[in-house]
Amino acid sequence: MIKEEYKYSELTSRIIKCSMTVHSALGNGFQEVIYQRALEIELRDSGLEFKREFEMPIFYKEHHIGTRRVDFLVEGVISVELKAVSKLDDGNFAQAINYLEAYNLEIGLLINFGETSLIFKRLKNKKFKQM
Helix, strand or coil: CCCCCCCCHHHHHHHHHHHHHHHHHHCCCCCHHHHHHHHHHHHHHCCCCEEEEEEEEEEECCEEEEEEEEEEEECCCEEEEEECCCCCCHHHHHHHHHHHHHHCCCEEEEEECCCCCCEEEEEECCCCCCC
């Protein structure tokens, strides 16, 4: 699963492995918060540093206009957005990309526990600005 050409491939692979462990144990059909709590345990057990429901300010033309919370910010560099829906749609992808852009993160994962098999998508922020 690790692809050297992808930035943070080892880290995203570890997150996906934790997600697969949760999905294997719980299956589909629970609310998102249940998977979020279970994934928190798996991430902790795997030794990954993370913040759950990480809140960041949103700015428009240098004005603070609100806040958003990503489900997990892992190792300070990977945004992880969880879903528990029967099928991912364009709105789910747009939300995950918006988080990457708002937080200026380069890589994110969109993970859906709602299907019979775990679905995960690796996302890249095309507007990422190296600081």
